Amino acid sequence: MASPSALRELQRDLETKANDLSKLQKDIAKNHQVRKKYTIQLGENELVLKELDLLKEDANVYKLIGPVLVKQDLAEANANVRKRIEYISAELKRLDGTVQDLEEKQNSKKDAVLKVQQRIQSLQAGKAKV
Amino acid sequence: MEQAAKKGTVTPLASLFPPEDTEKAVRRVKETLVEEQAELDRVQGFISDNTSLISLVQRLPEDLHHDIMVPFGKAAFFPGRLIHTNEFLVLLGEGYYAERTSRQTVDILTRREQGLESQAESLKVMMRDLQAEASFFGATASEAAEGLVEIREDYVEENSTERESQSGPPKEGAPRFSEADKAKVGVKDEEFAHMMSRLDELEKEELGNGRNEVNAKVAVDDEEYARMMSRLDELEKEELEAEFGDGRDEDNAKVAVKDEEYARIMSRLDELEKEEPEAEHDNETDEEEKMRADFDQLLNQRSLDKNLRYSEDYQSRKLLERMRDKKSATEELLNKHHPQQDLTDQLNCTGLTVQSVPKDEISHGTSLAHNAIKSSPPEKAFMISEVKENVQAANSSRSQVPDQTSKPGFDSHKAFPGSIIEHTHNIQTNFSQQSGTSSQPPSSQPSKPVSRFKMQRR
Known part of the structure; x- marks a missing residue:
């Protein structure tokens, strides 16, 4: 009978698929973490922007670069922060896209795994009958 | 079961x-x-x-x-x-x-x-x-x-009304719109509906009209409005007590006429009110509170649509009466509605300053008015929605009744997310996910309505 070899093959198939699935899940988790980090950064930047907006024109603004504080123009700082916010937002959007993509992949993988499991089960049941 | x-x-x-x-x-x-x-x-x-x-x-x-x-x-x-x-x-x-x-x-x-x-x-x-x-x-x-x-049944219209009639009466024992009350004070009910319709009418008219003459008229209108309010209170009181029924019917017939008649009615009402012992007031407020509690219960215990059906049954009856009265009431009340909009916030104070009737009565009346407003939002809500259909007036957040309508909505919202019902969805999906991972058929989804019902009871 060919069923033992077929069964073995199916099981190997299942294993690889399950591995893929877990890899995908790991990716998604990592993505979520990055996303969280960016969200926090975005919040911080927005806070900074708010405070910078509240500052008067002649206020002294410094930026910490490495170990030194470098004096910066308020307008310059403002522009920098704005740019940064833009960048982070774009990044967040990109991450959203990838997460969605990954989740789709995950779902299809899940389906595949389920199908293989069912086939194995039916094969085993057939064997038990025979 | x-x-x-x-x-x-x-x-x-x-x-x-x-x-x-x-x-x-x-x-x-x-x-x-x-x-x-x-x-x-x-x-x-x-x-x-x-x-x-x-x-x-x-x-x-x-x-x-x-x-x-x-x-x-x-x-x-x-x-x-x-x-x-x-x-x-x-x-x-x-x-x-x-x-x-x-x-x-x-x-x-x-x-x-x-x-x-x-x-x-x-x-x-x-x-x-x-x-x-x-x-x-x-x-x-x-x-x-x-x-x-878990018992699952398809939702059928008749079913719900059946259940309605089964579960309805015991809960509505206290509210003044229950069957017993209807039998007792059918006339009062009608009058109350009439008054309510006029208030609604006023509000609708106010939306349609410009508000330029408001300021000029406020002084006079305040008085009229106060009168209206106290009269409304009076009617509610009658409904609750069903004591001084005599003579009300003819009042009812005259209601929609002139201001002099109003004054006359008001003086009579004042007399009646003076006779009224303070104890009754206490009774009423108790009852009002009970009613409020009952309505909360209703909101909590039943799903909203059921609630709606119940109130609509009641309201459709009201609406008929109102429609009858509406036309005559509309014109002469037209100029009285402006203060309402200005007064909604300080109902109490204006009532006190403008009215010349005994102080006793006013506090009496206004407190009642408050109670009534608080206790009857569900009815009011539907009343308004129906009136809107008829009058085709736009909504106004400033007028009194729309303000009130927002209250029950908020309450029910608060009631729902506060309880577990809101979470049913999450939970269910959670479960289905779980069962999905354990490769069991996720069969819990379609059963939501019933399990929600069950949850509500707890």
Whole structure:
């Protein structure tokens, strides 16, 4: 009978698929973490922007670069922060896209795994009958 | 239980939610709860740090200089002196610093505090939700262990009305719109409906009309409005007590006529009211409270649509009466509606200042008015919606009744998310996910309505 070899093959198939699935899940988790980090950064930047907006024109603004504080123009700082916010937002959007993509992949993988499991089960049941 | 239902199915709860899975869910929710608690503690630590920092920053400029110990490396300090006590270099975030004075620094810090407070608030809300979820999971687990069954039936219109009539009367015993009351004070009811319709009418008219003459008329209209209100109270009182029924009917016939008649009616009402002992008032307020409680119960215990149907049954009856009265009432009441809009907020005070009737009565009346308003939002809500259909007037957030309508909506909203019903969806999906991972058929989805009903009871 060919069923033992077929069964073995199916099981190997299942294993690889399950591995893929877990890899995908790991990716998604990592993505979520990055996303969280960016969200926090975005919040911080927005806070900074708010405070910078509240500052008067002649206020002294410094930026910490490495170990030194470098004096910066308020307008310059403002522009920098704005740019940064833009960048982070774009990044967040990109991450959203990838997460969605990954989740789709995950779902299809899940389906595949389920199908293989069912086939194995039916094969085993057939064997038990025979 | 009606297990013989034609299209019902009975499923043991344990098969839908295996006990061990539910236990797992409980554990998971508890874990997240602990995490949230830690986060909340962290945020609260930030808040307390921030407040102490604010007080420090406020205190520093009080002196020209402070003697301090300056940290030097990790373990060493040396004595030093803090000067320029009104200059702060504030870290705004992302490596940006700004030179600020003490005052400005405190401003920044208070803004930060507000942000932190809102964070803590949202965390608390989340924790409350999680707690509700956990308790629900626990209850489901115990129920499943007890071998509870779930009965599923397709939703049919007649069914619901049947259930309505079964469950309706006992709950409506207290409200004044119950059957018993209707029988007792059918006429009063009608009159009340009439008055309500006029109020609604006024509000609708007010929307249609310009508001330019408002100011000119306010002084006169206040009085009329107060009269209207007290009369409305009177009617409600009558409904509740069904005591002085005599003569009301002819009043009813005349209601929609002239102001002199109003004055006459009012004087009579005043007389009646004076005779009225204070004790009755207490009784009424009690009853009103009961009614309110009952309505809350209704909101809680039934799904909204059922509620709606019930009130609509009642309202459609009202509407007929109202339609009859409406035309005659409309014109002469037209000029009375303006104060209402201005007075809604300070109903009490205006009533006191404008009316010349005994003080006793006014406080009496206004308190009643408040009670009535509070207790009858569901009816009012539907009344309005129906009136709107007829009059085709736009909504106005300023007029009184729309304001009131927003209240029940809010209440019911509050009632629902507060209870477990809102979470049913999450939970169900959660379960289905679980059963999905354990490769069981996720069959819990279509059963939502009934299980929700069941949950509501608990």
